[in-house]
Amino acid sequence: MGKEHLFFDFDGMTFDTLPSTLLFINQTYNTDIKLNEIVNRGSEIELIIQKHTGDLSITKRQFYKLYNENYLMSLERHKDIQPMKNAPQVIRALREKYILHTLTARQFTGFDVIKYMIDTHLGGAMQHIHCVSRVDPDGKTKIVTKREYVDSIDGYKIAFFDDSLHEVNDMRGAVPSFLFDPHNYHPEIDPKRKTIDWTQIGDMYL
Numbered sequence: 001m002g003k004e005h006l007f008f009d010f011d012g013m014t015f016d017t018l019p020s021t022l023l024f025i026n027q028t029y030n031t032d033i034k035l036n037e038i039v040n041r042g043s044e045i046e047l048i049i050q051k052h053t054g055d056l057s058i059t060k061r062q063f064y065k066l067y068n069e070n071y072l073m074s075l076e077r078h079k080d081i082q083p084m085k086n087a088p089q090v091i092r093a094l095r096e097k098y099i100l101h102t103l104t105a106r107q108f109t110g111f112d113v114i115k116y117m118i119d120t121h122l123g124g125a126m127q128h129i130h131c132v133s134r135v136d137p138d139g140k141t142k143i144v145t146k147r148e149y150v151d152s153i154d155g156y157k158i159a160f161f162d163d164s165l166h167e168v169n170d171m172r173g174a175v176p177s178f179l180f181d182p183h184n185y186h187p188e189i190d191p192k193r194k195t196i197d198w199t200q201i202g203d204m205y206l
C-alpha cells in the first residue's frame, strides 16, 4: 500500500503569517488596525480598511492586487515569519510516514514565496503545494478549491487541517477535517472537531 495523504492549510495553520499581513495593511494604508479586527474577516477586508481610512473608494479588487504584488510575492515581507509553534518537528516526523500537502488560498503567483518558506523552515517536508487560484496566460483566473483538489487525489486520505471554519466545513464528506484553533476563536466548536497545537496532530498520527 502506498503512503497515505495529509492536507494542511498554509496561513495561520503552518505559518504564523497574520501579524505580517496586518503590518502590510497598516503600512500600506497608514492605519492602526488591530489583529482581532481582521481574524477570519479576509472576505470583508476592504470594509475594515474603509472604516479606518474613511476612504470608501477602496475596493476588494484593489486591495487584493496590492496584497498579491507587494505581500504574497515579497520574500522581504516573509523573512521574519515563523512556523506555528511545534509545527516543524511534527511536520518533519509526519513526512516520514505520509505524503504531505499544503493547500492555500494564496494565488499561484506567490508560489516561490510559499516554497521558500517550506524549504527554509520545514526542510521541504511538504511535498505538494496547491494554490486555489491561478491566472492562466490568457488572463483568466482558474479556481480549484481545496475541496476539489482533495477530491482529485487518489489513495487513502487521512485528514485535513485548516484555521478557517469555512474550509473545514467545505471538506465534509471528502476527508476527516479539523479546525486549527490555537487562540480559541471558535469556542462553539466541539473539541473533537478541532486541534489547538501541532503536538496534538503529532499525537493523532505519529
Ligand SMILES: [Mg+2]
Residues within 6 Å of the ligand: 009, 010, 011, 012, 013, 162, 163, 164
Ligand atoms: Mg489559514
